[in-house]
Amino acid sequence: MLRAAQLYYRLHLTQDQVGERLGVSRFKVGRLLDRALRESAVRIEIVHPDIRLVELEDGLVARFGLRSAVVVDVPPTASEQDQELLARERVATAAAAQLTALRPTGAIGVSWGRTMLEVAAHLRPGWTAASEIVQLNGAMSRSARPTRAQEVVEQFGLTSGAAIQLMPAPAIVGSPELREALEQDPSIGETLAAARAAETAVFSMGVLGTESVHVASGFIGDPDLAALGEAGAVGDVLGRFLAIDGRIALPSLDRRTIGLPLEELRAKTLTVGVAAGPGRGSIALAALRSGCINVMVTDEETATWVIDHE
Amino acid sequence: MLRAAQLYYRLHLTQDQVGERLGVSRFKVGRLLDRALRESAVRIEIVHPDIRLVELEDGLVARFGLRSAVVVDVPPTASEQDQELLARERVATAAAAQLTALRPTGAIGVSWGRTMLEVAAHLRPGWTAASEIVQLNGAMSRSARPTRAQEVVEQFGLTSGAAIQLMPAPAIVGSPELREALEQDPSIGETLAAARAAETAVFSMGVLGTESVHVASGFIGDPDLAALGEAGAVGDVLGRFLAIDGRIALPSLDRRTIGLPLEELRAKTLTVGVAAGPGRGSIALAALRSGCINVMVTDEETATWVIDHE
DNA sequence: CAATGGTGTGCACATTTGAGCATGGCTACC
């Protein structure tokens, strides 16, 4: 058996030649090799260092029932800030590539944020034949810091030649009643209907904290921030804050949030979630648990955190 | 590439199926797997502990231009003496099996000694269709300790149904003249002619020392022993003592030795050398260097020693 | 002593894989 394995695997003879040398039939050689494999006398192993990325992808797919997952390697950098920038760049590149490979059609819903901006920047012209790009949630900033949500949608549209549809509203308003009133208004209502109708959604995940985009953009103030912390919120998806178990952390705030509700997101055929950079583990896990992601794109650190904490 | 390797080697999909999952052609998958192998991203290794035996066999074949080699594993025992007995038993079994597999025809020459006796004992009836078994060298003991050479030849004959031909002479005599005279005599001369004509020879190797068969049987006395030591002899093949370089250690003694000369042994088609037990390394190496072996059967310890000292 | 069942073997056939070659896109260089 070992002699056969030696001749076959090391010297790369055919089973026929091995049989000739050993004076047995090629069938017997085949069975010998079978046995060697079954009895693990021969080990075939993938030794490339990046195989762990594949394993993480498989782990995510298996644990959360995803369609697919992409986990990218981010080489270490000098500073924490560089690390975040590099991670975002790498993950965004991968997300753009994955989107291209998935070839979505019809309408595509998109969120906004730094990560989404980076994804948009990496899309190559002609990446999809989609007909329409729809903004999924409100973004109109009231602070000096612009959300650049429009740039995201425009870039998605520009690179695909699709029509674009913006959602001209803040992410979060002061009362549920105002939210309802705004959603009734045709300018927002029609976009929301289109977002609902889209079969595909692409969005990133945001962390909760003082450096959060929503805080910086003035959508949530100190009282809301405190209440969210109290409720165990770890971050947001489409402006909707989740606790680590994947449920809406603060329903009262959720009712003031303008955009596609999570149930609707969950119902879509293709939902691509992008999470990049240190500290994204908890919101990534929450989002995965919420069931609104079926294609995950992230970095190794985040993926490892998620797998370890599930 | 890694994904392909994962699906192909770990999940045992066909290249076609891998291609389907990855959205590429099976040709590309094949090339991907090729590359993975070439770049050693995938390692195929034989992990069975006995693979070292195969490697030793290959080493012997390559270094000494053999037809084949058999190296057997000898489990450790309590005492050195048990080890020697077990080694002899294992190696003899392997030698008998190898002889059976080689299916020699015509006349087969055999030597004598403890190892050969053990080999003979392991031959199964019908192991060969050879016509004649010929004793290759003199063996008639003058001491109380019999050489049992006749038993070896008889057993070879009995198990094969072949005729036997003994060499009724001592291994070593007092003078070259006497040796010549004996070899002229028909009783010995005819056997010697048959030994010369045989296409196959089977023989063991003896170590030099006070416990040597030749010393115990009274063929060499103290002066010869001392002279052999002086000349760098390490052991014998067919009663002919070799130095570690594989040459006759003491030509004067060799001229007094009755039996097939080494040049004649070298000229045969099939020469099976058997060396078993601790301390056999040097004579095994000497015999291999002398070029008179083309099929080697030995234990791991001896094979390792030979490879390490060549 | 026949029947039985397990095991190993070789064979015909189907599937899988590899080798060589043509094609076409891309780049770099005139």
Added chain:
DNA sequence: GGTAGCCATGCTCAAATGTGCACACCATTG
């Protein structure tokens, strides 16, 4: 703007390999 060379890709065809089946061998059992 052309063009030569390179590389990746997919194809055809042949080789290599796996599979189900029939048969032989052996030991056990009623």
